[in-house]
Amino acid sequence: MQNFEQYCGTGDYIASRALQNDVNVAIALGRPLLIKGEPGTGKTLLASSISEGLETDLLVWTIKSTTKAQDGLYIYDTVQRLNDARFGDHDISDIKHYIKHGKLGQAFTSPKRVVLLIDEIDKADIEFPNDLLTELDEMKFYIPETAETVSARHRPVIIITSNAEKELPDAFLRRCVFHYIQFPDAAFMNDIVKVHFPNLEEKIMKEAVEAFFSLRELDNLRKKPSTSELIDWIKVLVASGTRPKDIGRELPFLGALLKNEQDYHQVANGETDTRSIRRPSFLR
């Protein structure tokens, strides 16, 4: 049996037990791992942590609203070839020169196993995941222009992230290993902060994490602050030399935490003492 516990988090990325488990299941079964979760919970960072943990390269395929499945496989640059044909200064008889591999193609042809991140798959058209079904299943694709089949020399570890903007098709989901990154609880959050700020004063951390969670408890916020925003905030707090006791009371540099204008004004103009935020009077 191959070694199952291949990934167990890295120095700068703490993965929960469930996440480690699911990453290892995906690696062992050679299936793509689909990651969902609140924004800012480290979905994208996970892939680089895995590539670091497995000591291999990371390829990132960032999906946009205009991305098509074909882009990830290969592009046949017809316009270039047409152009070259016109001026006659290149050898145009070999179509291979005009076939350019996309990220998935590169991952398949790589001489060693790589980690491929397909970032924000839900940004693309609704049909996008369906167009990749066989390619992800069999890890190969066919190029009709050159009558070639590109198959993976080593099954890449594929990490797919989604923000749930669009529902993904069932057939696609069936082929994936799924993990929902849960928002960390206070204890886990402390561990995460420690990883980012190993020398952080205990008092600052306690105050900041406490203030952060009480902000998250406000249920009328439009966008709750996330882990990455907390990290940014602590960075500012440290850089500015804010005294620990002022953190919870004054909520300095609130803009690093709250990115929605209305949220910002609501908290900034309301009572700024986070301890009083817990009082229902604030929630009127």
Next chain:
Amino acid sequence: MFTQFFYTLKAYKVPVSLTEWLAMLQAMEKGFAGNNLLSFYYLARSLLVKSENFYDQYDLAFREFFTGLEVPEELFDELLKWLSEETLKRHRDSVDLSSLPQHDWETLKKMFEDKLKEQKERHNGGANWIGTGGTSPYGHSGVHPGGIRVGGESNNLSAVKIATARKFRQYRKDVTLDVRQMKVAMKKLRHLRRSGNLLELDIDESIDQTCRNAGEIELVYHPERKNDVKMLLLMDAGGSMLPYAQMVNRLFSAANSVNHFKKFRYYYFHNCIYDHLNAGMEYGERVSTAQLLKNLNSSYKVVIVGDASMAPYELFMENGIIDYYDRNETAGIVWLERIANHFRNVVWLNPNPPRYWQHPTVSAIANLFPMYQLSLEGLESAMVELTRKAH
């Protein structure tokens, strides 16, 4: 051996397919679940459940299937003495879970009591007696997959604890409905059409033109595809809708911020639609309903939100309007009929669950428009209805 678990999941409406189930068995065969229930909990979840919306149902099913069954009080103290001490050394690697006999609860309880009568001493390890470690179905910290737990902070059973905590309750699809989810549902409404600036290279046309040009390259561009859907949202702001104000607000902001509609119009009404519609939630600026029907063509997708329950005269009678100073020459039901006839796709979203739809005005309105509950599932079905081509 876990086949029953598959059906338990099904019973809790987790959409598990056979392929996924087989993948999980394959993974277990390879030993990915370790010999521990917590790993199994995560493994099965990652392979069988593909949306956080179903995590809660998964937890419930898991709890039902794996919960350690209760042990009678008087036996408990006695047993705890045997079980409490001892560093636990589990013989995990040598245990094949699938070879262990499975018993139903009645048999298990019987066997447990018999065993208890026979057993005269403490026992740890092994496959037969009540004790710690081992593979007998009784005791704690053992690895039998469906046995009686007797006290102990078992590693294996912490999976059930996690399942019991039901951390994912708020992700259940039928419970939550926030703006983002509504947007996702509304994104189903789209009809793409090429319009606007010439931005995309039209390869077929370019090749064609180039050939006609005897090889002189001619690039032809065409416009991008854009959504062509127009939307009209009519919302009930009457008193009985107050409890749902927040939900209707969310629906509004979802529709308003899904900026992919070609046109988006919205109006308010009180209880029923009559001669006029309000532009805002309060009284004030208003538009004539007849004028609106004249101005908007039938391709608008119409969503009406309201509880549809009112006094019958408000719907069926002339001058039935609830506002004292207002009068309506045409009965509300007639206006609703006109709307139903004018537009090709109209749906009615009702914040009340269907069990309240027996009310006379509700059923009269449901006869005119396809009615759905204002929940995520209802909204999704409503969007499907709106995209249907009229025959």
